[in-house]
Amino acid sequence: MRERFVEWRPRxxxxxxxxxPRVIDETYLGDFFGEATxxxxxxxIQAALADPLWNLLDxxxxxxxxxxxxxxxxxxxxxxxxxxxxxxxxEILHNxxxxxxxxxxxxxxxxxxxxxxxxFGTDIALNAGNAMYFIPLKVIDQNDDILDDGQxxxxxxxxxxxxxxTHLGQGMDxxxxxxEAVSVDEQRYYEMCACKTGCLARIVSxxxxxxxxxxxxxxxxxxxxxxxxxxxxxxxxxxxxxxxTLDKAGEFGKEFGNDIREGKKTLMVIxxxxxxxxxxxxxxxxxxxxxDNTDEEILEAIDIMQSVDALAYARERAQxxxxxxxxxxxxxxxxxxAETDLQEFTRFVIEREA
Amino acid sequence: MRERFVEWRPRxxxxxxxxxPRVIDETYLGDFFGEATxxxxxxxIQAALADPLWNLLDxxxxxxxxxxxxxxxxxxxxxxxxxxxxxxxxEILHNxxxxxxxxxxxxxxxxxxxxxxxxFGTDIALNAGNAMYFIPLKVIDQNDDILDDGQxxxxxxxxxxxxxxTHLGQGMDxxxxxxEAVSVDEQRYYEMCACKTGCLARIVSxxxxxxxxxxxxxxxxxxxxxxxxxxxxxxxxxxxxxxxTLDKAGEFGKEFGNDIREGKKTLMVIxxxxxxxxxxxxxxxxxxxxxDNTDEEILEAIDIMQSVDALAYARERAQxxxxxxxxxxxxxxxxxxAETDLQEFTRFVIEREA
Numbered sequence: 163m164r165e166r167f168v169e170w171r172p173r174x175x176x177x178x179x180x181x182x183p184r185v186i187d188e189t190y191l192g193d194f195f196g197e198a199t200x201x202x203x204x205x206x207i208q209a210a211l212a213d214p215l216w217n218l219l220d221x222x223x224x225x226x227x228x229x230x231x232x233x234x235x236x237x238x239x240x241x242x243x244x245x246x247x248x249x250x251x252x253e254i255l256h257n258x259x260x261x262x263x264x265x266x267x268x269x270x271x272x273x274x275x276x277x278x279x280x281x282f283g284t285d286i287a288l289n290a291g292n293a294m295y296f297i298p299l300k301v302i303d304q305n306d307d308i309l310d311d312g313q314x315x316x317x318x319x320x321x322x323x324x325x326x327x328t329h330l331g332q333g334m335d336x337x338x339x340x341x342e343a344v345s346v347d348e349q350r351y352y353e354m355c356a357c358k359t360g361c362l363a364r365i366v367s368x369x370x371x372x373x374x375x376x377x378x379x380x381x382x383x384x385x386x387x388x389x390x391x392x393x394x395x396x397x398x399x400x401x402x403x404x405x406x407t408l409d410k411a412g413e414f415g416k417e418f419g420n421d422i423r424e425g426k427k428t429l430m431v432i433x434x435x436x437x438x439x440x441x442x443x444x445x446x447x448x449x450x451x452x453x454d455n456t457d458e459e460i461l462e463a464i465d466i467m468q469s470v471d472a473l474a475y476a477r478e479r480a481q482x483x484x485x486x487x488x489x490x491x492x493x494x495x496x497x498x499x500a501e502t503d504l505q506e507f508t509r510f511v512i513e514r515e516a
Numbered sequence: 517m518r519e520r521f522v523e524w525r526p527r528x529x530x531x532x533x534x535x536x537p538r539v540i541d542e543t544y545l546g547d548f549f550g551e552a553t554x555x556x557x558x559x560x561i562q563a564a565l566a567d568p569l570w571n572l573l574d575x576x577x578x579x580x581x582x583x584x585x586x587x588x589x590x591x592x593x594x595x596x597x598x599x600x601x602x603x604x605x606x607e608i609l610h611n612x613x614x615x616x617x618x619x620x621x622x623x624x625x626x627x628x629x630x631x632x633x634x635x636f637g638t639d640i641a642l643n644a645g646n647a648m649y650f651i652p653l654k655v656i657d658q659n660d661d662i663l664d665d666g667q668x669x670x671x672x673x674x675x676x677x678x679x680x681x682t683h684l685g686q687g688m689d690x691x692x693x694x695x696e697a698v699s700v701d702e703q704r705y706y707e708m709c710a711c712k713t714g715c716l717a718r719i720v721s722x723x724x725x726x727x728x729x730x731x732x733x734x735x736x737x738x739x740x741x742x743x744x745x746x747x748x749x750x751x752x753x754x755x756x757x758x759x760x761t762l763d764k765a766g767e768f769g770k771e772f773g774n775d776i777r778e779g780k781k782t783l784m785v786i787x788x789x790x791x792x793x794x795x796x797x798x799x800x801x802x803x804x805x806x807x808d809n810t811d812e813e814i815l816e817a818i819d820i821m822q823s824v825d826a827l828a829y830a831r832e833r834a835q836x837x838x839x840x841x842x843x844x845x846x847x848x849x850x851x852x853x854a855e856t857d858l859q860e861f862t863r864f865v866i867e868r869e870a
Contacts, residue, residue, distance in 0.1 A: 195681055199743065200707040203688055210687030262646060265619065266639040285620040285690045292616060293683035295649065299676040311669055318672035322653040327549055329647035333564030334557055336639045353554040389553065
């Protein structure tokens with residue numbers, strides 16, 4: 163798996179540069195956005211689009227959505243190199259949502275350094291983030307030699323559907339976040355993850371099936387695999403935040419007890435509120451809701467969660483979801499080396515250490 | 517023309533309610549967003565989507581994009597009532613951009629009262645605004661009895677193209693806004709307007725032509741009409757801001773000298789910087805760039821613009837554009853009553869008083 167990242171990452175970035183070059187000129191603008199009615203200004207678009215986009219991408223990121231897409235193409239028996247431009251779609255969309263999320267959350271940092279809206283200003287950052295919701299769709303139009311009319315229409319309808327659900331999931335998450343009481347149950351938490359995180363992974367899968375013209379059955383199973391893996395990933399992420407807090411690992415990008423300070427309603431919080439005593443549940447809600455927390459309060463919150471074995475419960479659920487995700491792959495007749503990698507992905511998302 | 521607004525506005529709002537009801541329940545969520553994998557939470561979606569959307573729409577707004585769409589449908593000889601759901605597309609898109617723009621600009625007010633992100637919080641408002649970029653696209657999918665596969669594909673490609681250009685225009689505008697020197701010339705100013713304001717009006721026109729299956733020639737002319745009218749509208753808006761400042765009309769939604777305080781690079785500013793003396797141009801740039809302005813500085817800036825007759829120049833350009841917009845209608849064989857209304861639109865945009 164690791165070698166795939168090494169192999170593909172530079173080629174993915176080249177494909178992204180085809181869509182949004184690091185240096186913008188008027189020829190590119192005319193080609194990509196259509197001939198100007200009057201006159202474009204390339205330096206403005208450089209500053210408003212290319213600079214923020216590449217500033218974020220150059221901070222790192224594994225491009226795992228693109229790599230997952232390419233591995234899926236191989237898994238269904240096709241040549242990933244032929245479909246490289248499509249790998250940009252989920253990657254640019256994802257990075258767009260990151261910029262927007264950081265504005266929504268008033269985040270200070272991203273990938274270890276200043277959040278984009280604090281570097282470029284909220285206006286430039288947000289406009290660039292939103293532009294990144296539409297720029298990658300141009301790939302569909304540009305590749306009408308690979309996709310026939312039916313496939314292009316299917317792609318647009320799929321993206322519209324999944325991006326609508328992404329905003330639904332984000333809405334649910336924000337709503338819970340803005341309430342003191344934990345009003346969400348486990349099923350709704352999974353739904354939120356399935357929408358908010360899962361839909362981008364579903365885009366990866368469904369796109370791989372659509373562009374290679376595979377039957378609905380393949381599209382469905384790959385999408386379910388991606389969705390369940392994403393929920394497992396989200397739970398894994400929340401567990402990691404607690405584990406790192408317990409380790410007080412200062413090197414980790416996040417601050418100490420970040421999720422608790424933010425008041426995040428994680429699966430562990432939901433499970434604890436359902437299983438701890440009324441007093442303990444109320445105390446946990448109080449700590450999560452407070453504007454500021456001392457380090458002692460952070461540890462107290464974790465103690466309450468640990469008293470009902472919430473971490474162990476969350477880890478089990480993540481493992482179940484990852485196993486179920488692998489089950490969807492078993493239903494398909496995939497190319498074996500790529501299938502092994504897809505299975506490895508489901509382990510990586512819950513066993514990673516950062 | 518006025519009676520059309522009276523006739524259509526309630527029906528447009530009914531059509532929008534079909535897409536996003538005022539009261540969200542799980543049946544609607546399942547129908548619109550597809551069956552939940554786990555379980556939706558209607559109260560979260562109510563608070564995160566329906567409430568902010570209707571809060572903004574209920575503040576007023578003429579729904580002129582929807583009305584323009586319906587008049588165009590009539591102008592090309594079809595029955596507007598049959599295409600009502602499509603009228604929601606530009607309207608919801610436009611209101612989404614309003615929410616996002618206000619976050620970008622850090623605006624305090626919208627339509628005479630508190631800006632949405634100050635009512636609901638930046639997180640809820642921004643997510644709702646962005647959701648409004650994708651919700652209306654569902655109309656395409658839902659009306660496959662009216663649109664064949666080719667028309668649906670054309671609609672998606674058209675929207676992708678125009679929404680990409682919208683972000684390009686917004687990027688240009690923000691970039692100029694963030695610079696002290698006026699580095700933009702007239703041609704680029706028109707391009708910015710054509711992209712930022714014009715693309716949504718182009719969506720109105722092109723959609724009307726596509727859904728009624730009219731030839732490319734009709735789509736092209738209607739789009740050019742809408743584009744030029746939008747630029748005229750934008751210039752008219754900037755002239756109004758100055759005129760109201762001179763009248764010190766306190767009732768007007770905007771503050772005294774709003775555009776000058778914001779440092780907006782309007783056509784009048786561009787023309788003045790090109791035609792005034794170096795000292796006067798520098799003084800105008802200085803006033804525009806300052807964090808705060810006294811009322812005297814506002815009037816001084818206007819005096820500098822008046823010294824080169826910038827307002828008269830801008831008014832002439834707006835009239836030329838409106839006349840040219842009407843010229844595109846003459847090239848088409850339109851239903852006469854609706855054509856008269858379309859012509860009236862181009863006068864309204866530069867002769868309105870608020």
